[in-house]
Amino acid sequence: MKVLLFCCKGFETMEFAPFVDVMGWARNDYGLATEVITAGFSKTVVSTFGIPILVDKTYDEIDVSEYDALAIPGGFEEFGFYEDAYDERFLNLIQEFDHSHKFIASICVGALPIGASGILKGRKATTYHLGDGRRQKQLAEFGAEVIPDQSVVIDENVITSFCPETASHVAIALLGMLVGSERAQIVAKAMGY
Numbered sequence: 001m002k003v004l005l006f007c008c009k010g011f012e013t014m015e016f017a018p019f020v021d022v023m024g025w026a027r028n029d030y031g032l033a034t035e036v037i038t039a040g041f042s043k044t045v046v047s048t049f050g051i052p053i054l055v056d057k058t059y060d061e062i063d064v065s066e067y068d069a070l071a072i073p074g075g076f077e078e079f080g081f082y083e084d085a086y087d088e089r090f091l092n093l094i095q096e097f098d099h100s101h102k103f104i105a106s107i108c109v110g111a112l113p114i115g116a117s118g119i120l121k122g123r124k125a126t127t128y129h130l131g132d133g134r135r136q137k138q139l140a141e142f143g144a145e146v147i148p149d150q151s152v153v154i155d156e157n158v159i160t161s162f163c164p165e166t167a168s169h170v171a172i173a174l175l176g177m178l179v180g181s182e183r184a185q186i187v188a189k190a191m192g193y
Contacts, residue, residue, distance in 0.1 A: 001032075001033055001034050001068045001069070001178045001179070002035050002036075002037055002066060002069075003023055003034065003068065003070075003071050003178075004037055004039055004067040004071065005019050005020070005036050005038045006040065006070060006071070006072055006090070006093070007038060007040040007055055008040070008041075008073075008075055008081050008083075008084035008085045008090070009075070009080040009083060010075040010077075010078075010081035010083075011047050011048065011073040012047065012048050012073055012075050012076070012108070012164060013047050013048070013049075013051055013053075015074050015107040015110065015167045016047070016073045018107075018168045018170070019071045019073075019105075019174070022172055022174075022175050022187065022191070023036045024036070025187050026175055026179065026183075026184075026187045029187070030183070030186065030187055030190075032187075034175065034179065037057060037067070038053070038057070039055050039058065040055045040058065040059070041058065041084055041087070041089075041090075043055060046079075047075070047079075048075050048079045049079070050079075059090075059093075064100060065100075067097075067102065068103065068178060069102055069105065069174055069177070070093070070102065070104045070105070071105045071106075071171075072094075072104070072105070072111075072114070073106075073107055073108075074106065074107050074109035074111075074127075074128070074164075081109070085109075085110075085112060085113040086112075086113060086116055091113060091116055091117040092117075094113060094117040095117050095118065095119060098119040098157065098158070103157050103158075103177045103178065104119075104157060104158045105159040105170050105173070105174040106158075106159065106161070107161050107163075107166060107170050108163050108164060109127055111125055111126065111139055111144075112135065112138060114158065114160065115127075115138070115142030115143070115144050116142055118142070118143070120139070120143060120155075120158070121142070121144070123144060123145060124155040125139060125144040125145070125146060125155060125160040126139070126147050126150060126161060127139045127160060127161075127162070128162065129162045129163065133148065151163075151165075151166050152170060159174060168193060172184055172188045172193060175188075
């Protein structure tokens with residue numbers, strides 16, 4: 001099972017790493033066929049706080065049919081996150097994953113491009129909850145039914161969450177969708193969750 005981990009400019013490394021680690025533990029220690037392929041609009045994507053990450057694939061090299069899931073870390077506006085997150089190409093990619101009934105997992109404001117893509121209309125979701133709920137209000141403007149007090153929300157094939165603290169929980173939930181909840185819990189327990 002392949003997870004496409006798409007890195008928008010200004011993504012948070014804390015929200016990127018759990019997908020790599022959880023899927024890596026599942027593959028390395030438990031023989032589960034989970035692979036993470038990183039991607040972005042350019043070969044090097046600079047994260048929040050200026051850490052450059054060399055990705056496996058650029059946008060033009062992505063074939064959605066090769067993947068089982070899309071993972072989206074959130075990021076900071078002042079580091080350019082929304083420039084990539086709201087790019088029409090990325091919104092189309094999200095739509096293509098959804099139309100193909102593939103899993104989509106986001107952390108924090110990674111839910112906002114999912115909302116902007118239009119696939120959350122009438123569906124339950126959440127996003128960053130602090131700052132007077134400004135980001136949750138934005139998500140609601142995209143037509144999502146925001147669940148304001150739930151840290152991780154799953155609606156059919158889409159996982160959304162509150163903030164960086166939820167990152168590992170989202171990655172484990174995605175693993176559960178890919179390999180079954182019992183196996184995911186074995187990996188989570190081994191990792192101390």
